[in-house]
Amino acid sequence: MLDGVAYRMLGRVADAEDVVQEAWLRWAAADHTQVREPRGYLVRVTTRLAIDRLRQVQSRREAYIGSWLPEPVVTGPGPAAQAPDGAERAVLAESVSLAVLVVLESLSPLERAVFVLREAFGFPYAEIAGTLERNEAAVRQLAGRARQHVAERKPRFEVDPALRRELTERFLKAAADGDVRGLVSVLAPDARLVSDSGGAAKAPRRVVVGADRISRFLAAVAPEGMRDPASGVRFLELNGGPAVLLTVGGRPDTVFSLEVAGGQVRTVHLIRNPAKLAHLAGAGEWSGLTGRLLL
Structure with missing residues (x-):
C-alpha cells in the first residue's frame, strides 16, 4: 500500500522506492510503544515524504526535454491471495493509469495527496486531515477541487x-x-x-x-x-x-x-x-x- 501511495504521488519508481525506504527507516527508529496505529503512522510518514519529494522534483520536470510521462510499472498478474477484485480493482487500476497520473501532475502536492488517499485508497477525511495536519473542512475543499479537476481532464476509458x-x-x-x-x-x-x-x-x-x-x-x-x-x-x-x-x-x-x-x-x-x-x-x-x- 505504501508503494501504491508513493508511486501515485510521484509517478516515478526510484522516487517512490526512496520515499518508502525512508518511511521504513523512520519506523525502525521510532518508539513503537508510542505508535497506536502502525498503518496510519506509515501512511502519514510516506505521504509527507512524498509531498516534500514532489516539491523538489517539480523544477526538474519543468526543465524536462519533451513530454513527461510517468514511469510505467507492472501491475499484474500478481499473487492471487493479495489481489483485490471487482469494483475495488477497477478504481485502483484507473488511479494508476498513465492518463490519470498525467492529470495528477497538474494538481498541487496537497491536492494530489488528498486525491490519492481519498479516491484511490478510501481514507476517511478525518484521517487525511491528521496526515496532512490540516482541519477536516480544508481537506474536504482540497478533495473537491482535485476531484473536479481530474473529472474535467480525465479521458474516457474502455473498460472491456x-x-x-x-x-x-x-x-x-x-x-x-x-x-x-x-x-x-x-x-x-x-x-x-x-x-x-x-x-x-x-x-x-x-x-x-x-x-x-x-x-x-x-x-x-x-x-x-x-x-x-x-x-x-x-x-x-x-x-x-x-x-x-x-x-x-x-x-x-x-x-x-x-x-x-x-x-x-x-x-x-x-x-x-x-x-x-x-x-x-x-x-x-x-x-x-x-x-x-x-x-
Missing part, C-alpha cells in the same frame, strides 16, 4: 479488457508491418501520440495529433526496430492495462501503452527514456516495486 487487448494486438501488428491503413483503422481520427524520451532516445518531442500523421510516423519507424533479430516483443499489464514492451539485446527499449475508448485508440503513450524503462528488465518476475501490489 478483451477489447483493449485486441486493439493493442492489432495496433502492434500494423506497426510491425508498416501498415498505414491498419493503423488508421484502430486509431481515432483525433488520436494523439505522446512520447517521452527525455532527450535520451529518438522520439517526437511534440505531441503528434491525427490518425494519419501517427500512422505514417509509426509505419516509418516501427518496423525496423520490431524486426531486428536482437529485439523481442512482450505483452504485459502496465499501469492497469495491456501494453507492449519492446526489448533490444535483452534490454527494455520502448513501451507502447494505449488509451482506448469507444472501440478506438485515443492516445498512444510511447516511452523510450532508458532511465524510465530499466526497472522493466525483469518484467514478469514478481520482485521489487514493479512486482508489488499497486492494484
Whole structure:
C-alpha cells in the first residue's frame, strides 16, 4: 500500500522506492510503544515524504526535454491471495493509469495527496486531515477541487479488457508491418501520440495529433526496430492495462501503452527514456516495486 501511495504521488519508481525506504527507516527508529496505529503512522510518514519529494522534483520536470510521462510499472498478474477484485480493482487500476497520473501532475502536492488517499485508497477525511495536519473542512475543499479537476481532464476509458487487448494486438501488428491503413483503422481520427524520451532516445518531442500523421510516423519507424533479430516483443499489464514492451539485446527499449475508448485508440503513450524503462528488465518476475501490489 505504501508503494501504491508513493508511486501515485510521484509517478516515478526510484522516487517512490526512496520515499518508502525512508518511511521504513523512520519506523525502525521510532518508539513503537508510542505508535497506536502502525498503518496510519506509515501512511502519514510516506505521504509527507512524498509531498516534500514532489516539491523538489517539480523544477526538474519543468526543465524536462519533451513530454513527461510517468514511469510505467507492472501491475499484474500478481499473487492471487493479495489481489483485490471487482469494483475495488477497477478504481485502483484507473488511479494508476498513465492518463490519470498525467492529470495528477497538474494538481498541487496537497491536492494530489488528498486525491490519492481519498479516491484511490478510501481514507476517511478525518484521517487525511491528521496526515496532512490540516482541519477536516480544508481537506474536504482540497478533495473537491482535485476531484473536479481530474473529472474535467480525465479521458474516457474502455473498460472491456478483451477489447483493449485486441486493439493493442492489432495496433502492434500494423506497426510491425508498416501498415498505414491498419493503423488508421484502430486509431481515432483525433488520436494523439505522446512520447517521452527525455532527450535520451529518438522520439517526437511534440505531441503528434491525427490518425494519419501517427500512422505514417509509426509505419516509418516501427518496423525496423520490431524486426531486428536482437529485439523481442512482450505483452504485459502496465499501469492497469495491456501494453507492449519492446526489448533490444535483452534490454527494455520502448513501451507502447494505449488509451482506448469507444472501440478506438485515443492516445498512444510511447516511452523510450532508458532511465524510465530499466526497472522493466525483469518484467514478469514478481520482485521489487514493479512486482508489488499497486492494484
